[in-house]
Amino acid sequence: MKAGLLFSGGKDSSLAALMLARDYEVELNTFVFDPERELPSVEAAARALGLPWHKRSFGLEYLDEAAHMVLASGYPNDAITAVHRRAVEALAQEYEVVGDGTRLNDRVPMLTKSDVLRIADRYGCSYVRPLLGYGKAEVQRLAGRYLIFANGETGTLGNGDYEYEIRAAIERMGHHCEGLFPPHHGQSLVVGATGT
Template identity: 65%
Template sequence: MKIGVLYSGGKDSSLAAIMLGTYYEVELNTFVFDPLRQIPTLEAAACALGFPLKKRVFKEGLLDEMVDLVISCGYPNDAINRVHQTAVESLAGEYNVVGDGTRFNDRVPMLTREAVQSLGNRTGCSYVRPLLGYVKPEVDRLVNRFLVVQYGETGTIQNGDYESEIREAFRARGLDPSSLFPAHHDQSLVVGRKDNFIR
């Protein structure tokens, strides 16, 4: 059975895809706001994992809505969670099973239990999160065993994280996002796999 996995190119979604690949036919899916945005680093990461990648485009106007939401809330969490749920809901219209790399202590992005139940009831789609029971040290241990990863702050790593495009939209409006977004937010990008990688 196919599973549509939300994919940022980072270590968590990559590790989740590896785990899910044991039981499903994995198709990676990266969502962008700008249809013209190219994602060569994510294509390379997907190739290293050995899974196909599809680029998806959010509906027009969603990015502006999310910038407005960040401004009105004074922080980005609600907007990023809204974007993530939109992506999950979109894939649920195409796949019977959808997965992502959210883990045990994640707050953003993270669907609530009620949202997951609602998704299943409305669409019949199963939403699976294989890392949900894994704390960060165990995720990092497995990542170090199987993957080659590049790290850096948001904006310096060309992954598929939603936050990067939202920050860019702030700058396009002449606004400084630094007052509303975390000062130091590390990102990751898978750039290869290690020889002991098993599929």
């Protein structure tokens, strides 16, 4: 059975992909707003995992909507969770099993139990989060066992995180992102697999 996994190219979604690949035919899916955006580093991460990869686009009109959500609330949490929910729902229309790399202590993006049940009921799919029982330290340990990855701040790694494009849109609108997004937000990008 195929499983569509939301994939940023980072260690969390990569580790989730490896866990799901034991039981499903995993296909990696990275959502962007701009259909012209190239993601060579994310594509390379998918190749390192040996799994098929698809780039999908929300469209630029949704980017403006997400940026305005951040500006209206003064923080990115609701906008990023809404974008994540839309991505999950898009995959739920195509796959019987949909997954992501959210962890136990993630705050954003994080769908609630009622969100998950509503999506499963509406689309007739299973929504799985294999890392949901794992905290950050354990994910770091397991990722280090199976993956080779780089760490850096948002926007420095070329991964497929939603935040990069939302920040750029806010800047284009003439606003500064300082004070809207947490400073020094760390991210990762998988550059290889250990073969373990």
